[in-house]
Amino acid sequence: MIDTDSRTFRENNSGQKRGERNIMSYSKDAFSSKTVSTDQTTGQLMQEHISFPDGGSSYTCEVCCKELTSKAKLEEHIITHTAMLEEHTRTHAARLEEHTTTHTPESEEHMTTYTARLEEHMRTQNAEVEEYMYMRTYNTESEEHMITHTLESEEYIRTYTTELEEHMTTHNAEVEEHLRTYNAELEEQIRAYAVELEEHMRTDTEKLEEQMRTHTERFDSCRYKRTEFPVRYFVKDPSDSM
């Protein structure tokens, strides 16, 4: 920890106040690389200090750079630093404990609240995920159902249409066959009726001709009588129905 450059500077420049350069070099070391820890004892601090006397005529405190005229005074001075350090450590420990005491319930409260909120959030999110999964599954099932249903409907319509066409074809054939048969029967009936009519007409004509012949004969006979007998007998004759 000896600043050799400073010491050389002081030796070469006797007019400058001694220890002025040491303030810069020691203060930097004291608060950076040589940070005091709580387990350092007074003896350790003194050992460091007294092992580096400055120029043999004065002793410099490594912590605050104060120059003392004897080893005894430096030892006495170091004790004040140690006492301050211990006081500082005690104060710091107390404040740390108080701080921890204050913060622990707050932390626990915070953790409880946070955990509750996290659980609630997880529940909500799980519910949403489950709802989403359910809807996705449901939609998929619905789509599958609709596709199956549509396919079944189309298959049914195809089958039904085919059956209907087959039925209509059969039915039309039956109707045509029925009409053919019916027409044939009707024609047969008409033919039979025509034959009967002709027969009837022939018979009737023959009867009529026979009647005409009879009447003609009777008329001729009557005319003959009219010539033989007076007209008044012919007119009043009851047997003459003509």
Ligand SMILES: [Zn+2]
């Ligand atoms: Zn000091």
